[in-house]
Amino acid sequence: xxxxxxxxxxxxxxxxxxxxLLGAAAWCTAAAGCARGTGAPTAAGVRTRAEAxxxxxxAPAPAPSGTLPAAVPWRPGPGEIEPGAKLAxxxxxxxxxxxxxxxxxxxxxxxxxxxxxxxxxLAAEFAAEAGPLTPAADQAVVRVIDAQYGxxxxxxxxxxxxxAQSTRTGSTVREGGTTIDVRLERTAAGWAVTALHPGxxxxxxxxPGAPARAVLAQPRIALPPGSVADIRSGAVHQSVLSAMxxxxxAYRFSVSVVRSGHPVDVFGTSRPSDxxxxxxxxxxxxxxxxxxxxxxxxxxxxxxxxxxxxxGSYNVGGPVRxxxxxxxxxxxxxxxxxxxxxxxxxx
Numbered sequence: 001x002x003x004x005x006x007x008x009x010x011x012x013x014x015x016x017x018x019x020x021l022l023g024a025a026a027w028c029t030a031a032a033g034c035a036r037g038t039g040a041p042t043a044a045g046v047r048t049r050a051e052a053x054x055x056x057x058x059a060p061a062p063a064p065s066g067t068l069p070a071a072v073p074w075r076p077g078p079g080e081i082e083p084g085a086k087l088a089x090x091x092x093x094x095x096x097x098x099x100x101x102x103x104x105x106x107x108x109x110x111x112x113x114x115x116x117x118x119x120x121x122l123a124a125e126f127a128a129e130a131g132p133l134t135p136a137a138d139q140a141v142v143r144v145i146d147a148q149y150g151x152x153x154x155x156x157x158x159x160x161x162x163x164a165q166s167t168r169t170g171s172t173v174r175e176g177g178t179t180i181d182v183r184l185e186r187t188a189a190g191w192a193v194t195a196l197h198p199g200x201x202x203x204x205x206x207x208p209g210a211p212a213r214a215v216l217a218q219p220r221i222a223l224p225p226g227s228v229a230d231i232r233s234g235a236v237h238q239s240v241l242s243a244m245x246x247x248x249x250a251y252r253f254s255v256s257v258v259r260s261g262h263p264v265d266v267f268g269t270s271r272p273s274d275x276x277x278x279x280x281x282x283x284x285x286x287x288x289x290x291x292x293x294x295x296x297x298x299x300x301x302x303x304x305x306x307x308x309x310x311x312g313s314y315n316v317g318g319p320v321r322x323x324x325x326x327x328x329x330x331x332x333x334x335x336x337x338x339x340x341x342x343x344x345x346x347x
Contacts, residue, residue, distance in 0.1 A: 086159050089161060096127065110127040137168060138170065153267070158263050162178075178226050183197070199262075205234030254283065264276050301341065314330060
């Protein structure tokens with residue numbers, strides 16, 4: 001099989017010409033000193049970018065029973081390419097997935113988006129597209145774990161947002177979350193969101209198998225809720241699960257995307273991505289160090305990439321293009337992969 005460049009793409013359904021203009025400067029002003037997403041208690045296996053960067057810091061105290069953590073806006077760290085695109089995508093997700101008591105439902109979701117300065121018809125479209133990001137609940141707080149590119153071209157982008165979400169109904173608090181593929185286009189006024197594609201991992205399998213159970217139980221692998229659901233569904237290939245377990249012998253790493261919430265085709269092409277087939281996963285932090293951060297040693301990332309190839313990946317992408325490999329074009333690098341390591345499998 002000829003290796004494909006990494007799987008980051010346009011899912012089915014065109015983005016349309018809608019124009020939600022969300023510039024980075026405007027969003028930082030609206031977010032009043034937007035801090036990194038550190039205010040929420042960490043669910044098992046889930047770590048935000050800020051928590052990865054401060055892996056040895058004292059964990060925040062859990063919220064009192066029956067209450068939700070405070071909402072803390074995410075912001076890009078150093079080393080980002082086109083941070084305005086990520087901010088545009090994240091702020092919309094935060095507005096849709098967080099609401100105060102008694103303000104759930106489509107009408108209130110539309111109002112929250114409209115409060116960002118978006119027209120009412122466009123706000124209603126985004127609220128309708130939000131799907132699992134707006135479950136039935138009295139109150140909700142979404143926590144963005146990371147924002148990575150699913151594709152970055154000169155005038156279009158896909159930003160993948162794995163997030164955890166705490167919801168309260170009555171006195172019952174539940175933990176959940178999803179991964180959202182947010183599509184954008186560049187306009188004269190800045191990056192504009194054009195569509196949302198929430199992940200839909202499917203129902204849990206009766207028994208996903210021993211490798212899946214081992215991955216879910218491995219504390220050295222941090223998985224966002226969407227990826228946990230992917231693995232529980234039984235639709236992730238054993239080659240992926242085996243590679244995760246092998247890599248966990250030497251590294252602690254944070255996964256951003258496995259199957260759901262990832263573009264169907266390699267972004268900007270008609271070539272199928274390995275992700276929706278259950279044959280790839282992306283990693284945004286290694287040993288608590290974000291891939292995108294310039295302070296993260298390149299030697300750590302390149303060693304991890306070579307370890308991924310040794311674990312059987314035919315297609316390893318990241319912020320550095322490596323030489324060598326056991327097959328042609330085994331390693332690649334581009335703007336899309338400056339913020340994560342892609343690890344794909346032929347079967």
